[in-house]
Amino acid sequence: MGPLTCIEYLGIVLDTDKLEARLPANKVERICKFIISIIQKSTCTKRELLQLLGHLNFASRVIVPGRSFVSYLIKLSTKVKELHFYVNLRKEARVDLEFWLRFLHNWNGINMFYDCNYTSNFDMQLYTDASSTIGYGGYYQGKWFCSTWPKELPSLNDKSLSMAFLELYLIVVAALLWGKEWKCKKILFLCDNEATVAIVKRGRSKCIEIMKLMRRLTWCACVNNFQVTAKHIEGRKNNISDALSRLQMEKFHRLAPHAEKAATQLPECLRSNVVLNETVKQLWTHAVANTTRSLYNIGNREALTRQFFLVKLKNILELCGYDPNLYNGHSFRSGAATSAGKARVEDHMIKVLGRWKSDSYCRYIKISPTSIKYAQQSLTES
Structure with a gap:
């Protein structure tokens, strides 16, 4: 051979x-x-x-x-x-x-060919910082992000866990934004929070919210083929990320003159970055949000209401050339009940699927003239 x-x-x-x-x-x-x-x-x-x-x-x-x-x-x-x-x-x-x-x-x-040694995030010019009362920011080789904390962010009673959550949140956001550039790298995050270091090294936490973030980070590392670990250091801070987390934009640009430029409006212009917005949104929706959060949300993250949906529906129908007055919220239930009837779904199952408490669902099932004619023929033949 x-x-x-x-x-x-x-x-x-x-x-x-x-x-x-x-x-x-x-x-x-x-x-x-x-x-x-x-x-x-x-x-x-x-x-x-x-x-x-x-x-x-x-x-x-x-x-x-x-x-x-x-x-x-x-x-x-x-x-x-x-x-x-x-x-x-x-x-x-x-x-x-x-x-x-x-x-x-x-x-x-x-x-087979990861870097032989771990590279610290500082050597990579990768800095993140969390200000518990203001916001958070990150910087990587001229690229950067910053924002205030999402209002829905869970509040952890344990202060050490709370700070660990915030620090880990930043690492995950950075990985989601720039992980594609870290292929085959072994990254050592230097952090002054011992709880964060322990969680990243073990890959686990007893805190459910932190574990959601850890799973997200692990999966991101898998997809982009890099490895992460952490090491504790005493009070090492970077002025660039510190300025970003406090939304001090003038100071940030003075400290990082070669950083990518943004519009003059601060910090709203940073939130207009589509990549950052979508990444943070996905991070919150898929990694942090709890199971009681609404499934459908409108732009300001509020739950989608029935009234909002109907208004938008009528606007779309009118733009498409249909008379919006011929349609309402029950049109969907009527159509679904009719389709279920054609598919020969049993009546009691239609009632369950449509969440009807009474037998009013029978009025929503539209029977075609062909079906009526077929039923009449069946009766005469019997």
Whole structure:
């Protein structure tokens, strides 16, 4: 056999064409099936959990970020003594397992040529700073962002956790904005907050809100192929990011004369940056917002109301050349009920899907003349 560019060695595929190490497809499929079988249960035995952990520990050789999402499962396995005893699979366990599924499907493999050493964020000219009462800012090689804190930002009772949340929030925003430029880098964030350092190094936190951010950072690192860790330092501060977090724009431009220029309006012009707006918006919506937050929101982040929707609908209909007076909010319910009737959905199911409390839904089902004619023919033939 001649030389090969792709071989399997000790259960890991080494590919010199793609310059990566990855799990074989059959192993990925087997682990995914195992995870799905566990997720579908409310409980599992300690033996099953340990078997799964064995697979995940092996997979973490090439899916490095996954290491952060086994510690809770390991702790869970210690709750009972005997192998045949059952453990309860709570939400935290399911979320970690779902993350593993995402890793296996979308990020199976590591680049063989990461930087040998970690580069500090200061050496990269990457600075972030949080002012707990004013706002936050970040700077990276001439690019920058700053803003006041979102009003909906959760308030954590523990002051140390609260500051850790704010510091981590900035790291995540920076990663979302500039992570594409960090490919194959190993980044060391120097931070004066010990709680933040511990969370970034472990990849986990007991705080639910912080854990949402940590998962977002981990996934961003996976997608853009970089690694992050943190180190504690005493009170090191950068004047550039400090000025940004306090929205001191004149001072910022004086300290960073080569930074990208923006419009003269401050700081509203910074919020007009589409990339920043969308990134921070997505960060809040997908990583921080709680499950009780409204699904649909209008521009000012308020919940979409029925009246607002109907006004916009009528405006659009009129622009399209339709008479808006022929349509109202019930038109959607009527159309849905009619479509369900044509699809032969049972009456009681239409009532449930439409959330009708009475039998008034029957009036919304429009029956075509063809259907009436067919029913009459059926009666005469019988």
